[in-house]
Amino acid sequence: MTKTVTDVICPFCGTLCDDIEVVLSDDGKKILEVVNACAIGAQKFHHAMAEDRPKKPRMKQPDGTYKEVSYDEAVEYTAQMLANAKKPLLYGWSSTSCEADSIGNEITELCGGCVDNTAAVCHGTTLIALQDVGVPSCTLGEVRNRADRIIYWGCNPAHAHPRHMSRYSIFPRGFFTGKGSQSRKVIVVDPRVTDTAKLADYHYQVEQGRDYELLQAFRTALKGEWLPDTVAGIPKEKIYEGAEVMKSGRFGIIFFGMGVTQSLSKNHNIDAAICLTKELNTYTKFTIMPMRGHYNVTGHGEVLGWQYGFPYSVDISRGYARYNPGDTSTIDLLLRGEVDAFFSIATDPGAHFPIDAVRRISELPSVAVDPFITPTTEVSKLHVPVAFVGIEVGGNAYRMDNVPIDCRKVIDPPEGVLTDEQFLERVLKRIRELKGVK
Amino acid sequence: MTEYLIKNGFVFDPVLKLKGEKADVAIRDGKIVETTEVKKPKVIDASGMTVMAGGVEIHAHIAGPKVNSGRIFRPEDKLFNTVPVKKNMRAQGGFSIPTTYKTGYAYAQLGYTTAMEAAMPPLFARHVHEEMRDTPILDEGAYPVFGNNWFVLEYIKNREVENTAAYIAWLLRATKGYAVKSVNPGGTEAWGWGLNCLQVNDPVPYFDVTPDEITRGLIEANEYLGLPHSLHIHGNNLGNPGNYTTTLDTLKAASGQKAKNKFGRETILHHTHVQFHSYGGDKWANFESKAREIIDYINKHKNITADVGFVTLDETTTMTADGPFEYHLSQLNHLKWVNADVELETAAGVVPYVYSPDIFVCGVQWAIGLEIALLAKDPMRVFISTDHPNAGPFTRYPRILKWLMSAKAREEQIKAFKQSDKVVNSSEIAGIDRELDLYEVAAMTRAGPAKCLGLSHLYGSLKPGVDGDVAVYDFNPEKEHTPDQIEKAFSSVKYLFKRGEKIIDNHEIVSHGNKRTLWVDVKVNENLQVMRDIQEKFMKYYTVTLGNYEVHGRHFIPNPFALEVDATR
Structure with missing residues (x-):
């Protein structure tokens, strides 16, 4: 008999769907079917079954080839590298559990390093903006049960967060929203005609990089003040109309993504979006939420928050935490050549960082911890394969609205493969020995 | 274990009725014992010092989503500390919203060994527990919000x-919560x-029930279950x-009712931070203290307790599940505002x-807090x-003790207010010469x-049988002290024991305890x-499944301690 595991949490995006059902083979060792997940999520589960998955740490040899080594050797290399470095950088942490994140922070503190997560290249600007002006937000269930105005700005959930619209925003029938999508008006702001934009009642095809102007124009329109004929390529009539749509709702929300966080103006875009939301609260109820990418990038920010008081790009090289994005953020540290060891876990900077930063990683003593072979593992000196968090081991993760959900273990990891937590625990223990700390 | x-x-010790008498306190196996029961103890010479049980914090926001929002959105709170x-x-790091480690250390340094997180949004219970796990030394619990x-x-x-009671029992278990909290019901x-509902008879939109009914209903359910806390x-x-x-009006909901429980609790309603609820006037210009009206009512009604919520005259971070209040505050001071509504349960706001x-209203708020404590007749309530x-x-508790224990210190503060005449005219503080003693403290x-x-079977006294939580302050109550010496002495305990383990030795933290x-x-x-x-509600309205709601596992609660209540009938 096959066995079905219910209430499984999908370890892909910040939507953190927790209604996945996974059908296992008779012996409980193979994933046969994944129900309820989106195409990307389902693929995550099936990927864990990949035959070619490395099961032992791999050390790069002088000729560029890899040699399998034991976990003991991997722990030793990692501990020596971190303990001997003057200023190691530990980056990633966004696709693993909060428990692993916590151990990583302790290692950073012990070694006087820097710790950073993927917000540095994603929603870090959002975090800077909320440090400037705050953020009126809510949980996704509030959107489901109350919202009748949905705005997606600079994001494309149809492809990046595929179940977001059906679980939380446009389509679900909630307590006060019994008519589902019929009770809602949807605004999408995007320079492209995306699949999300096609679902919108109002699509504002903003000129690329002009989001800031459009946001400020909406704030102006709210007050009924004068606007030029077009702003950011949008005729003023459309802007006044959009402002009226927002004001006339009972409960509204702005979801925003990388289209505004990493385009021209960066955090200033988000400042303006948050101020727009605040001002809308003088007319009705309005909220705003970042569409966080990695399923637990929010979680690492929270752990850093309660342990050090800052959500990302934390420099503990002096024994206490300092935070100054642009100075203490990963890419800047790499490009300035300020760090002498690089440890990456649960993310793939090799695929996403500027080439100069990736080149810098390849020159440093470096360790990449990841269940699979990725561009990062290929530029690192040591690749440590680990169990897949959320599939082969449980652990806590935070959804994009900061709701913590405890991921479930569905199957065992391949024999002999350590989890992130086990590997980090062993590294921490060894570093304590090397440093003579109890 | 060391004796x-x-x-x-x-x-x-108010339980043992010890008012500063010289006495010995013995600890064995984590508990306070008779002095004759220890064989080869390590001796701590406390001569010339003050000995009390470990402090118990009844209401503080020290762990959870809104506390962490405060930390994350206020990098400036970490400057210079x-x-x-x-x-x-x-x-x-952190001043008004310290990191979890600092929270644990700082409470210990003040002689506190137990603290309660005052508002846990049930959906975020895991977050609260993760932070409590990372707060060393203190025994902690959290109150889920129900109102x-x-x-x-x-x-x-x-x-x-x-049904209310059965739901409360279910939610306390699901969230591993300690008590029934209600914020702006x-x-x-x-x-x-x-x-918002500003008055106790304003109906709640759609649900058509009033704050007064909610308060009475929760009191009734709380006593139906016989929970440890009111x-x-x-x-x-x-x-x-x-x-x-x-x-x-809120306090009247308690009238005529009696506590029913097996934990020795005699009260049925705890009103928190009453300082914020004791305001007169009808606008900021004629703002005045009504501390006497409130504390007189509490003095007369023995089934009510309260904590004060002293204003310490600092830059701080406000945070509460009273979402509409924080919005209102941000409109008043125009500083940054975090809001977080939680589906089916609650909301929260954070504003610096x-x-x-220099501000008249802040001076009066300061006076109100002190008036409440100084006019209180029963320090056990x-x-x-x-x-x-x-x-x-909370790190300002020593300063509050200074104000409570020294009329001179209060006088100095009143003189230092920019609008001291207005503060004096709008409050009673200048006319109160009472000074609290350490027994009352x-x-x-x-x-x-x-x-x-x-x-009280675990904490709060030095009676044989309770936990070995003892604080020793370098403060000789028989000597004269300047106000600042009082503040200094209570800022850093000389020795602290938590469940029989030495946590602080000669002002230095030596252990994270257990x-x-x-x-x-x-x-x-x-x-x-x-x-x-x-x-039904999880199927239709929550965005997490019922199977993913309950908090369990050692990664959240490594060392749980359950108080068991049997409310079956």
């Missing part, structure tokens, strides 16, 4: 006390639509001029605030708190809160209707 004998200290890694200690929970609103509207649900309420209309009448001694960090950080910070929490998470495990009769309602 300890703390010799020759001046002991203050970070402490690097030390032997036995992790890195620390705006849809289940509760519906059951109370239908007057179904058994009904008003926070109204905030879902940008509205209902813990933050009433409606917080922070507004003239709100003292609303507070009196500066209690400036009025407790010291700053509603950390709302009226100020021990009641307000230890014995009283422990009793009100139903925890902290516990307190929660209340209530058994009730099987209630099929409530279970059906829970399943």
Whole structure:
């Protein structure tokens, strides 16, 4: 008999769907079917079954080839590298559990390093903006049960967060929203005609990089003040109309993504979006939420928050935490050549960082911890394969609205493969020995 | 385990009625024992020092989503106060919203060994527990919020006390919560639509139940279950001029009712941070103290307890599940505003605030807090708190003790106000010459809160049999002290023991202890209707499944301690 595991949490995006059902083979060792997940999520589960998955740490040899080594050797290399470095950088942490994140922070503190997560290249600007002006937000269930105005700005959930619209925003029938999508008006702001934009009642095809102007124009329109004929390529009539749509709702929300966080103006875009939301609260109820990418990038920010008081790009090289994005953020540290060891876990900077930063990683003593072979593992000196968090081991993760959900273990990891937590625990223990700390 | 004998200290303990008599305190196997029961103890010479039980914090926001929002959105709160890694200690930072490690260390340094997180949004219970796990030394519990929970609103509207009680029992278990908390009952649900319930008879939109009915319903359910702590309420209309009448209306919900429980608790309603609820006037210009009206009512009604919420005149970070209040505050001071509404349950807001001694209203708020404590007749029912960090950080407790124990210190502060005449005219503080003694302080910070929490069998005294939580302060009560010497002495304990383990030795932290998470495990009769309602709401309205709601596992609660209650009938 096959066995079905219910209430499984999908370890892909910040939507953190927790209604996945996974059908296992008779012996409980193979994933046969994944129900309820989106195409990307389902693929995550099936990927864990990949035959070619490395099961032992791999050390790069002088000729560029890899040699399998034991976990003991991997722990030793990692501990020596971190303990001997003057200023190691530990980056990633966004696709693993909060428990692993916590151990990583302790290692950073012990070694006087820097710790950073993927917000540095994603929603870090959002975090800077909320440090400037705050953020009126809510949980996704509030959107489901109350919202009748949905705005997606600079994001494309149809492809990046595929179940977001059906679980939380446009389509679900909630307590006060019994008519589902019929009770809602949807605004999408995007320079492209995306699949999300096609679902919108109002699509504002903003000129690329002009989001800031459009946001400020909406704030102006709210007050009924004068606007030029077009702003950011949008005729003023459309802007006044959009402002009226927002004001006339009972409960509204702005979801925003990388289209505004990493385009021209960066955090200033988000400042303006948050101020727009605040001002809308003088007319009705309005909220705003970042569409966080990695399923637990929010979680690492929270752990850093309660342990050090800052959500990302934390420099503990002096024994206490300092935070100054642009100075203490990963890419800047790499490009300035300020760090002498690089440890990456649960993310793939090799695929996403500027080439100069990736080149810098390849020159440093470096360790990449990841269940699979990725561009990062290929530029690192040591690749440590680990169990897949959320599939082969449980652990806590935070959804994009900061709701913590405890991921479930569905199957065992391949024999002999350590989890992130086990590997980090062993590294921490060894570093304590090397440093003579109890 | 090592035995300890703390010799020759001046002991203050309201339970043992010790008012500074010289006595020895013995600890064995984590508990206080008779001095004859220790064989080869390590002796701590406490001569010339003050000895008390470990402090018990009844109301502070120290762990969870809104606290962390405060930390994350206020990098400026870490300026000039970070402490690097030390032997036995992790890195620390933060003033009004310290990191979890600093929270644990700082409470210990003040002589506190137990603290309660005052508001846990049930959906975020895991977050609260993760932070408590990372807060060393202290035994901690958290109060889940019920006052705006849809289940509760519906059951109370239908007057179904058994169902309210069964739901409370279920939620305490699911969240590993300690007590029933209610914040701005009904008003926070109204905030879902940008509205509020300012008075106790304002109906909640859609749910058509009033704050007064919610409060009475929760008291009834709390006593039906016989929980260790009473209902813990933050009433409606917080922070507004003239709100003292609303507070009196809230307190009236307790009239004529008696406590029913096996934990030695005699009260049925705890009103928290009453300082924020004791305001007269009808606008900021004629703002005035109504502390006497509120404390007179509390003095007369023996089934009510309160904590004060002293304003410490600092720059701080306000945070509460009273969502509409925080919005209102941000409109008032125009500083940054975090809001976080939680589906079916509650909301929260966070706004920085500066209690400036130059501002008349802040001066009166300062006076109100002190008036409440100084006019209180029963220190076992009025407790010291700053509603950390709302009226100020808990690290200012020594300064509050200075103000409470020295009329001269209060006089100096009044003189230092920019508008001291206005403050004096709008309050009674200048006319009060009472100075609290350490016996009263021990009641307000230890014995009283422990009793009100139903925890006097563990904490709050030095009676043989309770936990070995002992604080030794380098303070000789027989000598004369300047106000600043009082503040200094209570800022850093000389020795601290937690469950028999030495945590602080000669002012230095030497151990993280072995902290516990307190929660209340209530058994009730099987209630099929409530279970059906829970399943329905999770199916239709929650965005997490029922199977993913309950907090369990050692990664959240490594060391749980359940207080068991049998409410089956």
